[in-house]
Amino acid sequence: QVQLRESGPRLVKSSETLSLTCTVSGGSISSSHYYWSWIRQPTGKGLEWIGRIGARGSTNYNPSLKSRVTISVDTSKNHFSLRLSSVTAADTAVYYCASAEASVMEDWGPGILVTVSS
Amino acid sequence: DIQMTQSPSSVSASVGDRVTITCRASQGVHSWLAWYQQKPGKAPELLIYSTSILHSGVPSRFSGSGSGTDFTLTISSLQPEDFATYYCQQTNTFPLTFGPGTKVDI
Numbered sequence: 037q038v039q040l041r042e043s044g045p046r047l048v049k050s051s052e053t054l055s056l057t058c059t060v061s062g063g064s065i066s067s068s069h070y071y072w073s074w075i076r077q078p079t080g081k082g083l084e085w086i087g088r089i090g091a092r093g094s095t096n097y098n099p100s101l102k103s104r105v106t107i108s109v110d111t112s113k114n115h116f117s118l119r120l121s122s123v124t125a126a127d128t129a130v131y132y133c134a135s136a137e138a139s140v141m142e143d144w145g146p147g148i149l150v151t152v153s154s
Numbered sequence: 155d156i157q158m159t160q161s162p163s164s165v166s167a168s169v170g171d172r173v174t175i176t177c178r179a180s181q182g183v184h185s186w187l188a189w190y191q192q193k194p195g196k197a198p199e200l201l202i203y204s205t206s207i208l209h210s211g212v213p214s215r216f217s218g219s220g221s222g223t224d225f226t227l228t229i230s231s232l233q234p235e236d237f238a239t240y241y242c243q244q245t246n247t248f249p250l251t252f253g254p255g256t257k258v259d260i
Binding site for chain 1: 245
């Protein structure tokens with residue numbers, strides 16, 4: 037079991053880029069067992085998978101966001117990151133990071149609410 | 155994308171009740187189906203993966219079944235801490251997709 041925590045700006049202006057970091061503790065982000073995922077949840081709504089990255093940097097993205105999303109990993113800092121460009125109000129959500137064995141999200145961070153302002 | 159639906163969208167139940175939640179996939183996902191529990195203001199927590207395997211520490215009153223496109227989550231005897239929203243997720247195909255959730259309340 038690993039612990040994860042999201043960090044980054046909680047307020048982003050419309051058309052700018054949302055940037056979040058997920059710090060992993062209790063395990064190595066280099067582990068070949070895991071993929072590192074981002075999921076988001078608009079207030080009062082369901083869960084949307086954004087994408088994931090493997091320890092060696094291989095990525096999979098949700099096609100609905102693919103043109104705007106970049107997920108990267110920094111093994112030296114044991115963290116991974118999300119960048120979402122050209123944000124709008126529709127991107128306002130709680131953003132979660134999670135560790136996944138295959139595609140099952142085993143451990144989750146507490147989440148961070150990011151609001152896009154006009 | 156594989157669309158996931160859940161029924162009911164909400165259910166009112168009492169402590170000790172047996173609760174069953176259904177999840178349906180728009181295409182077959184074999185047994186690649188997971189269930190999560192989410193309490194208000196908290197992150198989801200993994201309950202079950204591969205349709206019926208309980209995640210470590212999950213009480214045995216939770217069980218899952220199904221295959222292909224139709225799946226169920228059953229809580230055999232509802233406990234006070236089980237009042238929450240439950241989501242299914244297919245883990246078979248990218249993009250990974252979740253059901254809309256089922257809220258279990260009093």
